[in-house]
Amino acid sequence: MNPLAKLAGFAVVLALVFAGAAFAGSRLDVHPGRPAADKPPHMGGMAAATMPVRGLAVSEHGLTLQLARRTAQPGRRFELAFRIADRRGQTVRDFDVEHTKRMHLIVVRRDMTGFQHLHPTQRPDGSWSVPATLPDAGSYRVFADFSVGDKPYTLADDLTVDGSVRSQALPAPADSAEVDGLRVSLAEAGKKALAFTVTRAGSHVAIQNYLGAKGHLVALREGDLGFLHVHPDANRLRFEATFPTAGRYRLFLQFKTAEGRLHTAAFTREVTR
Numbered sequence: 001m002n003p004l005a006k007l008a009g010f011a012v013v014l015a016l017v018f019a020g021a022a023f024a025g026s027r028l029d030v031h032p033g034r035p036a037a038d039k040p041p042h043m044g045g046m047a048a049a050t051m052p053v054r055g056l057a058v059s060e061h062g063l064t065l066q067l068a069r070r071t072a073q074p075g076r077r078f079e080l081a082f083r084i085a086d087r088r089g090q091t092v093r094d095f096d097v098e099h100t101k102r103m104h105l106i107v108v109r110r111d112m113t114g115f116q117h118l119h120p121t122q123r124p125d126g127s128w129s130v131p132a133t134l135p136d137a138g139s140y141r142v143f144a145d146f147s148v149g150d151k152p153y154t155l156a157d158d159l160t161v162d163g164s165v166r167s168q169a170l171p172a173p174a175d176s177a178e179v180d181g182l183r184v185s186l187a188e189a190g191k192k193a194l195a196f197t198v199t200r201a202g203s204h205v206a207i208q209n210y211l212g213a214k215g216h217l218v219a220l221r222e223g224d225l226g227f228l229h230v231h232p233d234a235n236r237l238r239f240e241a242t243f244p245t246a247g248r249y250r251l252f253l254q255f256k257t258a259e260g261r262l263h264t265a266a267f268t269r270e271v272t273r
């Protein structure tokens with residue numbers, strides 16, 4: 001969308017907000033003039049285009065994620081296939097290598113359980129496919145994270161697993177997590193960076209490279225599952241991540257220990273302003 005269209009759209013939204021406020025004011029005795037004094041938060045510096053949140057849309061900047069199917073059976077292995085289409089509907093074939101892969105696929109249920117990080121293989125027609133099993137029923141978010149022409153994209157769509165759903169509340173915020181007998185702790189947690197340490201029974205555990213860095217981190221915002229853009233550090237288990245808003249985020253940290261096993265530790269992080 002060009003900036004003018006975006007601005008026009010925003011003006012319409014504002015008009016609707018104010019009309020709604022005026023209407024609410026007439027019934028609820030709220031001063032209709034009040035909301036105008038407070039600018040919407042995203043007008044205060046960071047334009048929508050530069051927000052470090054992606055993964056909210058199926059289509060962005062001319063590219064569209066097209067899942068081959070949007071339903072699956074619980075516990076039954078299936079081919080999770082998709083393609084990336086350009087503006088003319090053609091399948092995109094050329095992808096940049098990012099974190100040693102040309103396509104990263106993140107699958108997580110809407111309640112942020114059942115996290116999976118998959119690397120699909122590209123088929124001769126340019127589409128992608130990976131075998132997947134989703135053990136539990138529910139609505140899943142599927143994020144395709146890739147780069148085309150040096151431009152990063154995270155496009156997402158929903159995939160539903162039929163059956164009765166037992167959704168789980170987001171775990172309380174914590175500074176450490178236990179996984180596979182390891183303790184993973186947040187050593188540094190600022191607004192722009194996160195660093196972790198890994199120990200076993202109090203002793204430091206050596207980790208080896210995973211996807212060209214010391215680890216891989218996916219951070220999702222509670223509510224809309226907004227996908228944060230995160231930069232890994234080549235030498236340490238440290239990531240540059242900017243949290244765009246106050247609120248709770250779920251962090252999925254993946255790293256490989258010396259024996260080659262991949263571990264995923266999940267944390268809830270509360271960000272205040």
Ligand SMILES: [Cu+2]
Pocket residue numbers: 099101103104105117118119211
């Ligand atoms: Cu990946």
